[in-house]
Amino acid sequence: MSRLPLRVRLVAGFVLAMLVLLIAAGAFVYWRVEYALDRGLDTELDQAAATIAPLVGASGRVGSPEAAAATGAGWQVLDRTGRVVDSGGPAPAGPLVDPGDLARVGSGTLTEDIGTLLPVTPDPYRVQVTAVEPGSAYLVVAVRRGHRDEALRELLLQLTLAGLGALAIAAVVGDVLARAALRPVERYRRRAADIAGGAAGLRLDVPPGRDDEITRLGHTLNDMLAALERSLEHERRFVDDASHELRTPLTLLKSRIQLARRRTRTIDEHERTLDELAVDVSRLADLAEQLLELGSVTSTTGTTTDVNVVVGAVVERRRLALPERADDIEVTLAPARVSAALDPIAVERVVDNLVQNALLHGRAPVRVTVAVVDDWVRLTVRDDGEGMTPDLLETATARFTRSPGARSRPGAGLGLSLVDQVVTEAGGELRLCFAGTHASHGTTAPVPCEHGDGMTVSVLLPTSHR
Numbered sequence: 445m446s447r448l449p450l451r452v453r454l455v456a457g458f459v460l461a462m463l464v465l466l467i468a469a470g471a472f473v474y475w476r477v478e479y480a481l482d483r484g485l486d487t488e489l490d491q492a493a494a495t496i497a498p499l500v501g502a503s504g505r506v507g508s509p510e511a512a513a514a515t516g517a518g519w520q521v522l523d524r525t526g527r528v529v530d531s532g533g534p535a536p537a538g539p540l541v542d543p544g545d546l547a548r549v550g551s552g553t554l555t556e557d558i559g560t561l562l563p564v565t566p567d568p569y570r571v572q573v574t575a576v577e578p579g580s581a582y583l584v585v586a587v588r589r590g591h592r593d594e595a596l597r598e599l600l601l602q603l604t605l606a607g608l609g610a611l612a613i614a615a616v617v618g619d620v621l622a623r624a625a626l627r628p629v630e631r632y633r634r635r636a637a638d639i640a641g642g643a644a645g646l647r648l649d650v651p652p653g654r655d656d657e658i659t660r661l662g663h664t665l666n667d668m669l670a671a672l673e674r675s676l677e678h679e680r681r682f683v684d685d686a687s688h689e690l691r692t693p694l695t696l697l698k699s700r701i702q703l704a705r706r707r708t709r710t711i712d713e714h715e716r717t718l719d720e721l722a723v724d725v726s727r728l729a730d731l732a733e734q735l736l737e738l739g740s741v742t743s744t745t746g747t748t749t750d751v752n753v754v755v756g757a758v759v760e761r762r763r764l765a766l767p768e769r770a771d772d773i774e775v776t777l778a779p780a781r782v783s784a785a786l787d788p789i790a791v792e793r794v795v796d797n798l799v800q801n802a803l804l805h806g807r808a809p810v811r812v813t814v815a816v817v818d819d820w821v822r823l824t825v826r827d828d829g830e831g832m833t834p835d836l837l838e839t840a841t842a843r844f845t846r847s848p849g850a851r852s853r854p855g856a857g858l859g860l861s862l863v864d865q866v867v868t869e870a871g872g873e874l875r876l877c878f879a880g881t882h883a884s885h886g887t888t889a890p891v892p893c894e895h896g897d898g899m900t901v902s903v904l905l906p907t908s909h910r
Contacts (some may be wrong), residue, residue, distance in 0.1 A: 451622045458618035466610055470603040479590040479598055482570070486555060486699055489572040490811035492517035492585045493553075500576045500583055504529035516892035518569075521576075521585040522546065530730070540571050540584050551578045558586070562592050568593055608610055628658045630666065639669065697724045749788040751814050751821050752777045758795040759812060762803070772808035773799065776876075782814055783908040784821040786870045791905075794866055795823065797859040802827040806899055817891045820872075821905045828898040838883050840876055867903055875902040 487533045492515040494789060495781055504521045506512050510530050512519055518535030520528050526543040535581055540558060554573040559565030562582040567594040568589040632648050639646050647669060650662035695760045704717045755775065763770040795812075805825025832840060839862035860874075867874045868886040875893060876883045877900040882893050889904040 451523055451619070451626055454622040455615060455618040458622075462611060462614040463607075466607040470607060474596070474599060474603065478596060481595060485570045485589065485592060486572070488517060489570065489585050491515065491521065492587075493574050493583060494574055496585065497574055497576050497583050498893050500530075500581065502577075504581045506530050506532065518586040519587075520586075522582045522584060524580055524582075533586075534588065535565065535584075540569060540586055541573055545573060546582050549573050549575050549582060549883055553573050557589065559593075561596055564593070564597075566594050571846050574604070579704065581707060583853070586684045596742050604659065604678075610763075616890075624786075625658070628662065636665075639818055644673075665669075694728070697721065697728070700724065704754065712797070747785075747787050749786055749791045751782045751791060751823060751905070754788060754791045755812060755814055755823070758792060758799060762796075762799055766803070769803065769808070772803065772810055774809050774811045776811070776813045778814045778816055780822050782816055784870075784871075784905040785908045786905055790866045790870070794863050797863050798823075798825040801825075801859050802899075802901075805829055816907065817904075818887050819907050820891050821907055822891065823882050823903040823905070824900060825902075826898055826900045831899040832876065834881045834883075837876045837881055840883070841874065846859075863903065870905060872903065872905040875904070877902070 445456070448456075462589045463745070478863070492850040495515050496506065496517075496519050497506065497715075499508050499512055500521055501507055504523065506519075509881065510739050512532050512711050516533070518533035519531060520535050521530040522539055522541070522542060524531055524543070524546065526541070526546060528537070528539050533585050541556075545554060552575070555571070557568065557570050558571075559568030562570075569584040569586040570589045570592075574583045574585070628651075631675055634696070635646060635648050647666045648662045650659050652665065695839075700717065700721055704714070705895030709717070725859075757776065759775050762773060799810065802825050808828070811824075811826045813822075814827075815822050841860045860876075864874050864885050873887050873889045876885075877893055891904055
């Protein structure tokens with residue numbers, strides 16, 4: 445069955461269910477009709493036995509054959525060996541029952557059918573055996589069962605024909621319903637084949653105003669296609685931007701090498717050339733490292749981090765790496781432990797990128813502040829630099845976005861993009877504020893913005909107890 449088309453399986457299941465239902469209904473109707481017909485015959489047998497039994501004498505002979513014949517039933521009086529002692533009415537000459545049946549009578553009565561419904565028996569009877577002299581004489585009263593059997597055979601034929609007709613109709617109706625139910629699926633399949641063939645911007649045709657399994661499947665598939673399209677566009681844009689950003693340093697590196705080969709140079713000149721090449725290679729390495737970090741950002745929720753500890757560690761590492769700028773960083777930590785619902789490595793990435801951006805593109809002092817506002821951890825990095833224009837504040841988290849003044853400085857415009865991705869996945873918010881203009885990225889937290897001079901970058905993270 446699993447190899448058959450879905451429509452065939454649906455129709456087969458529908459027809460099979462109808463077959464079981466029809467058989468059960470037909471069996472019930474047949475049983476009720478048979479019961480009613482047998483009850484009528486049993487009533488005749490009871491009346492005949494009640495009339496004839498008192499007429500049976502000690503010798504086994506019926507005292508008044510005329511009275512017995514008036515019942516209209518055939519009758520026989522048998523001894524305990526099954527031999528016919530007396531008979532009358534439409535009963536056959538031979539005994540209707542055998543000695544084994546007489547043994548089952550005992551002192552009561554026994555009712556049974558002689559002959560079968562199918563195949564057809566020439567002389568079918570329904571008999572009732574009564575012990576008139578227990579152990580010695582038995583009265584057998586019989587009525588013909590021909591009309592009853594003919595009615596039951598006619599009923600079987602009609603039920604069979606009606607059942608076959610109902611199954612045929614059920615198969616046709618089931619096929620129509622299955623085709624109608626699966627038609628949207630086939631339409632979805634054809635549209636999906638077009639999309640797989642390279643057609644862009646297509647969506648599944650989901651009828652409006654309906655809410656069933658097929659339409660919900662269509663909406664889900666459309667959402668999936670939209671997500672895939674956004675992901676592909678995002679990756680395509682990322683590759684294009686990365687290619688553009690890598691092309692400049694690679695071209696510069698190639699040009700420096702070609703220039704160095706044009707003439708014979710002294711050792712000092714080669715050393716200077718190598719120093720210049722080292723700067724270019726270092727920028728390429730930094731760019732590659734940032735791209736790898738951006739691509740490796742995954743869900744980091746489920747753990748907690750003391751933001752005070754991470755901020756202190758990052759700032760101390762920066763001061764050791766840049767001792768000449770150790771005094772340019774001012775840190776104000778929260779008075780108590782501040783736990784954010786984020787992985788420590790992710791928090792370190794956020795702090796490190798924000799401090800690096802402030803030191804590289806801003807002016808000292810760089811003020812780093814950690815505080816708790818309601819159920820949010822607020823990390824603020826403020827500097828006295830030139831800041832950003834309102835348009836740039838809105839797009840600063842896009843990859844490779846840089847202001848015109850920042851293009852002459854190291855960096856590739858990936859730091860804020862990395863921070864935005866980590867904070868957004870953690871259910872937090874990244875705020876960029878300068879000169880009274882604010883831009884929010886990620887979840888909107890019910891926390892007021894900080895106002896101050898210079899460029900302010902705030903990260904709002906959910907606390908561990910939210």
